[in-house]
Amino acid sequence: MEIIRSESLSKVYRTGENKVYALNNVSLSIEQGSFTAITGPSGSGKSTLLHLLSGLDHPTDGKVIYQDADLYKYKDNQLAVLRRRRFGFVFQSYNLVRELTGWENILLPVMLDNRKADEEHLNRIIDLLGIRDRLSHLPGAMSGGQQQRISIARALANKPAILFADEPTGNLDGKSGREVLTLLRQVNRELGITLVLVTHDLNVAEQADRIIQLEDGKIARDSGVMQA
Amino acid sequence: MKRLTMNQVAKANLKHNKKAYFSLAIGIFLAVYLACTAVLCIYGTLEANNEKAARKVGWGDTTLLDEPNVTDDQLRSSGYFDQIGRIYVTASVNDSEVFIGRYDETANDLMYRRCTVGRLPEKPGEIAAERSALDKLELEDANVGDIVTFTLKAFGGTPEKRTFTLVGILTEQTSYMEHTWSFFPEGTGAFPAILTHYDEPGCQYGTPVVHRIMTNRPGVTLTEIQADEILYQLGTAAQISRVSGNVMPYDNRVNDIKEQINQVVLYLILGSALLLSTCVAISSSMESMLAQKTEDIGMLRAVGATKKQIKRLFGRDAWILTLTALPVGAILGCLTAWIISCLMPNELIFLPTPWLLIPVVLISFLCVFLSSMLPLRRASRQLPMGILRDTNTLRKAKKFRNHKQFKATQLIAARQFYLHPMRQTGSACMIALMLFVAILLGEMLISTAASTISNQAAFTLTSRQDVGYTLEPFVHLKSPISGLTQNDLNQLRTLPTVRSTGSRLETQALLLVPEELPSYLKTHYIAIQADAHNRNMPVNPTAGAIDTRYLVVEKEEPVHTFPESLSYDSAMITAKQMHVLQSVLGVHQNIMPIRIIVATLDEVDFSKNIVDGEIDFDALDSGEEILVYAPNVVAKPSNHGMLETNQYFDDEIDPAAWDVVIMNDYFYVGQELNMYQLFGEQPDWFDTRDNEGQLQRFYSEMDTVSFSPKVGAVLKGVFRIGNTRPFGMYLITTEKGAKALGLMDNGAASVSIYLEGDPDIDTEELLNDTIKRIGLRRNMTVVNQLAINREDKEYQTRILMLFGGMVILFFAVAVSMQVTNASRRIRADERMVGTLRAVGADENALLSCYRLPIIISSLFGFVLAAIFYLLMMVFYPIAFPEWHIWLLAIVLMMAGLNALCSIIGVRGQLHRVVNKSIIENIREL
Numbered sequence A: 001m002e003i004i005r006s007e008s009l010s011k012v013y014r015t016g017e018n019k020v021y022a023l024n025n026v027s028l029s030i031e032q033g034s035f036t037a038i039t040g041p042s043g044s045g046k047s048t049l050l051h052l053l054s055g056l057d058h059p060t061d062g063k064v065i066y067q068d069a070d071l072y073k074y075k076d077n078q079l080a081v082l083r084r085r086r087f088g089f090v091f092q093s094y095n096l097v098r099e100l101t102g103w104e105n106i107l108l109p110v111m112l113d114n115r116k117a118d119e120e121h122l123n124r125i126i127d128l129l130g131i132r133d134r135l136s137h138l139p140g141a142m143s144g145g146q147q148q149r150i151s152i153a154r155a156l157a158n159k160p161a162i163l164f165a166d167e168p169t170g171n172l173d174g175k176s177g178r179e180v181l182t183l184l185r186q187v188n189r190e191l192g193i194t195l196v197l198v199t200h201d202l203n204v205a206e207q208a209d210r211i212i213q214l215e216d217g218k219i220a221r222d223s224g225v226m227q228a
Numbered sequence B: 001m002k003r004l005t006m007n008q009v010a011k012a013n014l015k016h017n018k019k020a021y022f023s024l025a026i027g028i029f030l031a032v033y034l035a036c037t038a039v040l041c042i043y044g045t046l047e048a049n050n051e052k053a054a055r056k057v058g059w060g061d062t063t064l065l066d067e068p069n070v071t072d073d074q075l076r077s078s079g080y081f082d083q084i085g086r087i088y089v090t091a092s093v094n095d096s097e098v099f100i101g102r103y104d105e106t107a108n109d110l111m112y113r114r115c116t117v118g119r120l121p122e123k124p125g126e127i128a129a130e131r132s133a134l135d136k137l138e139l140e141d142a143n144v145g146d147i148v149t150f151t152l153k154a155f156g157g158t159p160e161k162r163t164f165t166l167v168g169i170l171t172e173q174t175s176y177m178e179h180t181w182s183f184f185p186e187g188t189g190a191f192p193a194i195l196t197h198y199d200e201p202g203c204q205y206g207t208p209v210v211h212r213i214m215t216n217r218p219g220v221t222l223t224e225i226q227a228d229e230i231l232y233q234l235g236t237a238a239q240i241s242r243v244s245g246n247v248m249p250y251d252n253r254v255n256d257i258k259e260q261i262n263q264v265v266l267y268l269i270l271g272s273a274l275l276l277s278t279c280v281a282i283s284s285s286m287e288s289m290l291a292q293k294t295e296d297i298g299m300l301r302a303v304g305a306t307k308k309q310i311k312r313l314f315g316r317d318a319w320i321l322t323l324t325a326l327p328v329g330a331i332l333g334c335l336t337a338w339i340i341s342c343l344m345p346n347e348l349i350f351l352p353t354p355w356l357l358i359p360v361v362l363i364s365f366l367c368v369f370l371s372s373m374l375p376l377r378r379a380s381r382q383l384p385m386g387i388l389r390d391t392n393t394l395r396k397a398k399k400f401r402n403h404k405q406f407k408a409t410q411l412i413a414a415r416q417f418y419l420h421p422m423r424q425t426g427s428a429c430m431i432a433l434m435l436f437v438a439i440l441l442g443e444m445l446i447s448t449a450a451s452t453i454s455n456q457a458a459f460t461l462t463s464r465q466d467v468g469y470t471l472e473p474f475v476h477l478k479s480p481i482s483g484l485t486q487n488d489l490n491q492l493r494t495l496p497t498v499r500s501t502g503s504r505l506e507t508q509a510l511l512l513v514p515e516e517l518p519s520y521l522k523t524h525y526i527a528i529q530a531d532a533h534n535r536n537m538p539v540n541p542t543a544g545a546i547d548t549r550y551l552v553v554e555k556e557e558p559v560h561t562f563p564e565s566l567s568y569d570s571a572m573i574t575a576k577q578m579h580v581l582q583s584v585l586g587v588h589q590n591i592m593p594i595r596i597i598v599a600t601l602d603e604v605d606f607s608k609n610i611v612d613g614e615i616d617f618d619a620l621d622s623g624e625e626i627l628v629y630a631p632n633v634v635a636k637p638s639n640h641g642m643l644e645t646n647q648y649f650d651d652e653i654d655p656a657a658w659d660v661v662i663m664n665d666y667f668y669v670g671q672e673l674n675m676y677q678l679f680g681e682q683p684d685w686f687d688t689r690d691n692e693g694q695l696q697r698f699y700s701e702m703d704t705v706s707f708s709p710k711v712g713a714v715l716k717g718v719f720r721i722g723n724t725r726p727f728g729m730y731l732i733t734t735e736k737g738a739k740a741l742g743l744m745d746n747g748a749a750s751v752s753i754y755l756e757g758d759p760d761i762d763t764e765e766l767l768n769d770t771i772k773r774i775g776l777r778r779n780m781t782v783v784n785q786l787a788i789n790r791e792d793k794e795y796q797t798r799i800l801m802l803f804g805g806m807v808i809l810f811f812a813v814a815v816s817m818q819v820t821n822a823s824r825r826i827r828a829d830e831r832m833v834g835t836l837r838a839v840g841a842d843e844n845a846l847l848s849c850y851r852l853p854i855i856i857s858s859l860f861g862f863v864l865a866a867i868f869y870l871l872m873m874v875f876y877p878i879a880f881p882e883w884h885i886w887l888l889a890i891v892l893m894m895a896g897l898n899a900l901c902s903i904i905g906v907r908g909q910l911h912r913v914v915n916k917s918i919i920e921n922i923r924e925l
């Protein structure tokens, strides 16, 4: 069953006279509970696609259909509710709130939703990510890898329907990277969270149900489509 | 290669960060502007007062009265004086207290005589005169251009007639110059109220009195002059105070300085409060500017810049801004001072003198230096890498606990506030200032309202000399110029719109007292140390007005109670006078003079003062009863070698605190007071009190009445009748009562005239003219309270408008400070805003991040203002007598309104950021 799809999605950046097609007429459909990996060379539009799918950016053209409605027709506040309840996002550059501790950053989406935290769930994630001893520190006092793990925990805190992750293992050493990936696979399988992941790492991509390769803002190869 | 100087780097910085520098520039500009305005206002106020006082007493520093034995050369060689001018008092005019005279050239400059109409005399035969002098000479209608003929009589000379042309009306000055020397014999302490040209020939017979007016060498004081051995005799040297516009026979500079501070206290308080808050504003914008540059600073330190270089680099911006702001701030400051001087021309003159730039520049630089020092020090102290990692924040963060539940956005707000408290202080101080000015405004409105409610007399007339006072102990002498007569009073009462008149006069009667003198009436003594002499000061319930020592002198040892033989001798004479009077009147009791107040009692409120009996107006009017004011008098030596006395109710007296406590044990309700009154002119042949024959004849020739009213009520404590507060024992009755008793007097010494509502301009002019004329006839001072009130009201309105404008200005400044503060933060935090949006925060949640600091600083400002208010009440209770809760409520509402306006402004700013996509927010950095 399809959970989210894009219809001829484009993003154009205008710099003076020039037009840069960060994303050029991309249509794709993602199955519920699937694990999709997006790969491609630097600057090919991976991040852009992920942002547009998760409602963080505005497309120049095209639609993103989630639960039978265009994401970009939602009102701002409705979209905000959607983001905190249904989507989780792991940024390439973490984006933690500087003034909040690790724990507070993780809890941020839950608290913005005025709900009680599912502590069991959180404890599991925290232990799996190995960040328990960093929880009461401010991001400034953490290494890049620790910050990345905090941001993964934050994305998972609300048990989202879809987790978008932009190179979540990019800053981790091989072992930690594998562990994080195992965790992501685990939540994907056990909680049924749909996983959309951008990666350069072919080993990571191998584990995905489907690999989409982008080049110059267009889908160059799509394993899912091929299989089908 | 050209070297890149720090200055160039700073300039480049300035160019590239125009926006960031804007608020810093505004802060610095405000500092310069405020410093300039405050300095100009303070200087202008002092100069205005100086000028005002100079119009009363001239520009001299010292006067010397009629000292023919001291030559100008002696004065000059003493080294105390710069300029010495001579004031010649040529003669008295028409046998009155008005004198004519002339100035030499120096005195002409120093006395600073100006004309309200016409000009000063320019050749012999011309005169200029003060209006009051013409009034006294009954030349009320004299105008410039009139020819007048005077009878001049020089000191020791004979009268001669002379004719002058009146060419000018002088501003009033003589009364201020003469003030201290009213005791001088026969006008030798007088100053000319009519001025002739210097070349006007003197009188044929007699000599002029010559006063001198000098300016002191810098730093010379009256104390020094009076302590000088050669000038020691100059008892008549006096100090001219251009602060109070008075002439004082003693050095009064301490008071002058206090007075000067009082004159400028408003500008001092406002100026320093404003400067302080701009300092905080500079500090916080510097702080946030440096915060934006944390990474730059880290980089600079990483590539090896020293702390000093960093301080210089970022401090230089502030200095460049100060230099740029100086001319603009100074010009606008001048403009403001000029506007204020136009609003209050009498209180402030606009005098932009170049040397005033020195304090302006000093204050501005000091402000900028002090307020940039702290943020700069903090910035330069940070470690190269630590700066990137925000060590300061991390150090503080140790205290954080991890909560299970929290309001995310509020936590962020609180955390930001906690981590960077300086950023919000500026606007909090501005709000505090705004609210405090609002409190001042409220207090002023309250006091204005209170002052208009009180029932005031529209006109008051007061005798220049005491018509109730008599030199003879047992006879109330008829004074040459009487106070207002019954006729005058009737005339006043029939003037249009007059509702009532309250008149008041004092007369003296004789009370028969038992031979065994009641202790209340006795005289007590207090030893007082004054200039190395030990003196015994008499104290009795008349507060020393009547000396009762003669009543006991014959029974007491002189050594004990009469340490000064002079007063013993005079008491003996008075006792002898009493014995003669006893035989004339055929009484055997002791006779004691007693003062009587005759007044309109309708407007007097002494209900609290009645300790026994009650006031029965019918009985008073019929002369059956009389009121006795018998205060409990307490006394002790004061710190200044004088007596300190007071009159309390019984339960207010702490006997341990006073040396003498005199309490009434004699007068009681229903008591019959047997009294006489002797009234009349002192006969020419009466020349000694020590001659029984003369006394006998004198007393027999006087008009004599006797009356025996009963005491209707006994009063104590302190109260007012008309515009005076009776001090010491008195009998009190009404006008009708006095008539019924047959009391004789010298006329009313003071009258208050109450009107029916506010008269129109024509009526007021008519009233003013008539009342002035009647007053002049009786040598009385007339005060037109209506005019004074009007001036006061205009002044108050101007001040209120000034303060109201300031409240609005500060309100706007506070709001814009809050909004720029928040929007600067929103811009700096745009990435965080994006992050919060990405994890699902809506616009409302975002707003609450920025709402909290605004609310906190508004509240903080309110608390500061409330503390100010409280402090003012503790240290300045005269101006802040009461704690007005509702004023605080209004002020709290203003703080709320301020927060609301700021939040609306911030919402607009936030909207702009939220309109962009999240990715744009995050990429911004």
Ligand SMILES: Nc1ncnc2c1ncn2[C@@H]1O[C@H](COP(=O)(O)OP(=O)(O)OP(=O)(O)O)[C@@H](O)[C@H]1O
Residues within 6 Å of the ligand: A013, A014, A015, A020, A021, A022, A040, A041, A042, A043, A044, A045, A046, A047, A048, A049, B923
């Ligand atoms: N704000 C922008 N303005 C102009 N061009 C942009 C902007 N953002 C992205 N681009 C361009 O869009 C293209 C796609 O960028 P995108 O970030 O999606 O690449 P990517 O595949 O994620 O690269 P990487 O692997 O390096 O993260 C790039 O060529 C980039 O230069």
Ligand SMILES: [Mg+2]
Residues within 6 Å of the ligand: A046, A047, A048, A092, A166
């Ligand atoms: Mg990318």
